[in-house]
Amino acid sequence: MVGAAVGLFVFYFGLLASLLFFTSGKGLLEALVHPNTLFSIRLSLIAATMATFLAVLIGLPSAYALSRFEFMGKRILDTFLEIPIIMSPIALGASFLIFFNTPIGELIQTKGIFFVFEVPGIILAQFASIAGLATRLMKSSLDEISPRYEAVARSLGSSPWQAFYRITLPLSFKGLLASVILSWAKAVGEFGATVTLAGAMPGKTETMPIAIFTALSSANIEKAIVLILILVFLGLGTLYAVRLTGKKYRYD
Amino acid sequence: MIRIEGLTILLESFHLKDLNIYIEEGEFHFLLGPTGVGKTLILESIMGLHKPKKGNIWIGEKEVQGLPPEQREISYVPQDLALFPHLKLKENILYGIKAKNLDLQNYEEYVQALIQVMKIGHLLERYPANLSGGEKKRVALLRALAPKPKLLLLDEPLSGLDPSIKAEIQQLLKTLHASFYPTVLCVTHDFEDAYLLGDGITIFIDGRVEQVGKKEDVFLKPKSKKVAQFLGLKNLYRAKILRKEEPSQRLILGVNGLQFSVPKSLYQDKIEVGSEIDLFIRPEEVMIIREGKPVKDSLKRNIFEGEILDITDRGRYHVVYFQTKIGKIPFEISIPNYTFRNLYLSIGKMVKVALREESLWMMT
Secondary structure, X not given: OHHHHHHHHHHHHHHHHHHHHHOOHHHHHHHHHOHHHHHHHHHHHHHHHHHHHHHHHHHHHHHHHHHHOOOOOHHHHHHHOOHHHHOOHHHHHHHHHHHOOOHHHHHHHHHOOOOOOOHHHHHHHHHHHHHHHHXXXXXXXXXXXXXXXXXXXXXXXXXXXXXXXXXXXXXXXXXXXXXXXXHHHHHHHOOHHXXXXXXXXXXXXXXXXXXXXXXXHOOOHHHHHHHHHHHXXXXXXXXXXXHXXXXXXXXX | OEEEEEEEEEOOOOEEEEEEEEEOOOOEEEEEOOOOOOHHHHHHHHHOOOOOOEEEEEEOOEEOOOOOHHHOOEEEEOOOOOOXXXXXXXXHHHHHHHHOOOOHHHHHHHHHHHHHHHOOHHHOOOOOOOXXXXXXXXXXXXXXXXXXXXXXXXXXXXXXXXHHHHHHHHHHHHHHHHHHOOOEEEEEOOHHHHHHHOOEEEEEEOOEEEEEEEHHHHHHOOOOHHHHHHOOOOOEEEEEEEEEEOOOOEEEEEEOOEEEEEEHHHOOOOOOOOOEEEEXXXXXXXXXXXXXXXOOHHHHOXXXXXXEEEEEEOXXXXXXXXXXXXXXXXXXXXXXXXXXXXXXXXXXXXXXXXEOHHHOEEEO
């Protein structure tokens, strides 16, 4: 059994090591400082951060409601949160494209914000693919905090909001933070929905995963490798950050 | 005076209809009922965390039913205490005073007195983790009392504790109540706790109040068989009223051929010869007669002969299982050790027992 685990490690490690086979340091550096590469890095980080911000803004109250209250349709809502998790990203993106061709979708685009093949489209696609997950993760962090704490805080004179930010929020903070980091990482890596809704225009809507795809199709191996490595390090950094938050606070 | 009237909770899993509880100011009142009858839900309704179907709560003359929990001035100590783990004990204790924006200066002296009674002065800068169970309980009580609530709700404060800690907390609650007179409503399933600490008791079984009264009354005079059984009372018999003896104002009751003589005054309801009632006597009130000793008048009318079937040693007292010769009626008799030693009892021995007639209790 340990052998299988070691094998799995060798499998992944070998996969990453193979990246270095085709490359020279100079070529990589050149690919890295290319304006389009830098643009996709910046775009990815900004879009993912915005999408995560929105997902928390809407997901946290939803998570709280799902964790604390019983209401009609709670089960259905809970199931729906899984849709972006099980749905193929390209199907999600395609659904958006179709939606923006309906009268309501067109109205939103003409009177409000343009999403199709625009940067807001990236944020929307990423938001759609992580909001369910973020809500789910935050809900389980909140589930770990007994509602009894808030009950006591309420009896001692706190309003619901005060009880939340003085008691539940600090107690669940690490779990919530880990949820946010994981959601952000998933947003950074999102490809299918983003490329379908926002397209792959270099210097405009080309995020890192999309840039990897276009670099490969134009046989720009070095650019692909640079971006892959950046994504890998971002991913590892994320995992490390989550691991750090996972360390239990000792209040003594 | 706290009045809880007509509290009605209708959930799929739990039905409660028209619960009334009255608590005098400064009273330590117990809501006593079997476990798993929704006592926590009742507390949450009183606090305002759960919206009951119906019911009113008055604190003095003020109706609080429409108010959210934070405006009710009702403190709550849950069974799991829920000390805030990220706050120092001092911050835990002062939480209520701060949350209610009260002037800390006006409470300083009172809180200091509480801290002294609770003996936790040396712990104030610590966090709740790693406190002993007893210390945690003290802090939770203190936190609840600090903002001077009009009513303190305690959820099973003595269950699930080690015997030594339990005794400590019992003593603490007693001292606390004697020093500060908080008005307390305590839910528990343990009659012993209620008896030890309570003033008044509301007994609550199967979603309805079975009996309300001073603890001694409930203990000696359960109103129904349900209450008697819940209290774990032994020596409960189904008896038939055989006849009235008018000159002596007594009732003669029959249990399986054995006859009991009971003063009529003990029975409040209408007496009908031929009807059946429940007859009950506490195990401490059954006396084994020592041979050759004179018997008091009040014991003379109910003397039964029988055999000792078994004896168990319960530490501070012995329980003797006795069966009458006539009717084979079993009695559980508890005897303090010093008396037990003088009686020279053994299994199989034939003895006579006497019932103190004022200790007999009848109910329909």
